[in-house]
Amino acid sequence: MPPARPLLCGFTRDALVGALAELGETRAYRATQLMEWIWKKRASDFEQMTNLPPALRHGLAERYSLCPLAVVDHSQSATGRTRKLLCRIQDDELVEMVLIPAAVGDAGTQSTRLTLCVSSQVGCAFGCKFCASGLHGLKRNLTTGEIIGQIFAAEREAGERVDNLVFMGMGEPLANTENLLPALRLITDPHALALSPRHITVSTSGNVPGLLKLANSGIPVRLAVSLHGATDEVRSRIMPVNRRWPLAELIPALETWQASSKHKITLEYILISGVNNAPQHAQELVSLAQRLRAKVNLIPYNPVQGLDWQRPSEDACRSFCRTLLSHHIPTTLRYEKGLDINAACGQLRLRHTS
Numbered sequence: 473m474p475p476a477r478p479l480l481c482g483f484t485r486d487a488l489v490g491a492l493a494e495l496g497e498t499r500a501y502r503a504t505q506l507m508e509w510i511w512k513k514r515a516s517d518f519e520q521m522t523n524l525p526p527a528l529r530h531g532l533a534e535r536y537s538l539c540p541l542a543v544v545d546h547s548q549s550a551t552g553r554t555r556k557l558l559c560r561i562q563d564d565e566l567v568e569m570v571l572i573p574a575a576v577g578d579a580g581t582q583s584t585r586l587t588l589c590v591s592s593q594v595g596c597a598f599g600c601k602f603c604a605s606g607l608h609g610l611k612r613n614l615t616t617g618e619i620i621g622q623i624f625a626a627e628r629e630a631g632e633r634v635d636n637l638v639f640m641g642m643g644e645p646l647a648n649t650e651n652l653l654p655a656l657r658l659i660t661d662p663h664a665l666a667l668s669p670r671h672i673t674v675s676t677s678g679n680v681p682g683l684l685k686l687a688n689s690g691i692p693v694r695l696a697v698s699l700h701g702a703t704d705e706v707r708s709r710i711m712p713v714n715r716r717w718p719l720a721e722l723i724p725a726l727e728t729w730q731a732s733s734k735h736k737i738t739l740e741y742i743l744i745s746g747v748n749n750a751p752q753h754a755q756e757l758v759s760l761a762q763r764l765r766a767k768v769n770l771i772p773y774n775p776v777q778g779l780d781w782q783r784p785s786e787d788a789c790r791s792f793c794r795t796l797l798s799h800h801i802p803t804t805l806r807y808e809k810g811l812d813i814n815a816a817c818g819q820l821r822l823r824h825t826s
């Protein structure tokens with residue numbers, strides 16, 4: 473396979489200026505034109521860039537790629553518009569994304585918001601015991617261009633712009649801060665993708681060094697923590713990451729992030745029968761959520777073929793939820809969209825690795 477050409481959608485403005493200069497083009501307005509083609513008009517071919525001279529278009533096409541990421545398969549949930557997209561990246565590896573339709577609002581109105589759940593790595597090294605993405609380990613980090621390229625590929629498939637982004641697909645985003653942080657800067661840059669940071673959520677399983685880097689970056693995105701247990705005993709049983717960074721390290725790091733952010737942290741909590749759904753677990757979660765002034769998102773476990781965990785009964789899930797609400801913890805009990813196509817939390821890549 474020929475070496476992959478760098479993806480221009482992952483270049484900063486300065487890097488684009490440098491790329492143009494190497495081709496003998498030093499006028500500043502050319503960089504502005506190129507940025508508009510890449511990020512505002514979502515050009516998929518250099519020939520579309522009709523206000524650039526043909527020689528410059530050819531020079532760029534010889535050295536760089538715009539977005540060779542291609543959706544090669546998709547499945548649609550029977551219960552809604554949720555779609556799982558399988559995307560081929562430059563070295564023929566596959567990553568999965570999920571397009572999630574807007575929820576019906578409180579007033580019964582349908583928002584037009586379109587959410588994309590993107591991947592940050594091919595596979596995952598963190599090996600959470602309930603998750604399909606970590607079953608085969610980590611292959612590699614996605615580059616900045618590949619992270620952004622997923623948005624362009626999904627938009628081409630959807631026929632509309634994505635306006636809400638969650639980093640909850642394959643991989644641990646904060647284990648790939650070297651590519652994630654530049655991607656977030658471009659995604660939120662008004663001259664690039666111009667997505668509001670309020671509409672971006674980064675999820676982590678508890679990667680403390682990555683969390684501190686995100687806090688120091690000053691990029692005001694939202695944060696979701698895959699907690700799934702409010703004690704070291706429960707977390708270590710299902711999340712090996714907790715042995716590396718136990719709660720005594722994770723909680724202060726979350727407090728550091730909180731001090732730098734206006735947003736509440738969301739604690740994601742997958743309810744697994746007989747593991748973390750007893751009344752005492754709910755009380756432990758109440759204490760932690762109160763300390764962090766966090767919201768809680770409860771997700772009944774989604775079955776993964778080859779893993780033995782069970783989803784609790786609906787009554788058990790509702791009872792757990794009521795305990796949190798009775799302590800005034802903002803809590804949602806989220807039955808996942810897309811369960812029938814393995815597009816729910818912890819299920820990505822299942823179909824293609826089994």
Ligand code: SF4
Nearest residue numbers: 596599600603606643
């Ligand atoms: S839940 Fe997230 S961090 Fe854990 S194995 Fe799955 S992808 Fe990796």
